Amino acid sequence: MTFLSFLSIFMIILSLLRLINLWFNPRILSHPLFKEKPGKFHFTMYYLMLILILGSFTLDKLKIVDIFP
Numbered sequence: 339m340t341f342l343s344f345l346s347i348f349m350i351i352l353s354l355l356r357l358i359n360l361w362f363n364p365r366i367l368s369h370p371l372f373k374e375k376p377g378k379f380h381f382t383m384y385y386l387m388l389i390l391i392l393g394s395f396t397l398d399k400l401k402i403v404d405i406f407p
């Protein structure tokens with residue numbers, strides 16, 4: 339795996355944690371890093387698009403799916 343694959347997987351995990359914090363607000367994620375100002379819809383769309391783009395990039399780099407010829 340390349341460095342970009344590891345970085346993409348890390349960003350996907352971080353985005354999933356931020357989505358969990360946005361919707362469920364658990365105590366364990368009370369760090370200021372996860373506290374964002376704009377509304378839920380804005381961040382939900384942002385994180386879902388980020389997960390989709392980075393996920394497709396990672397799957398392509400790992401040669402699981404050939405998305406980008």
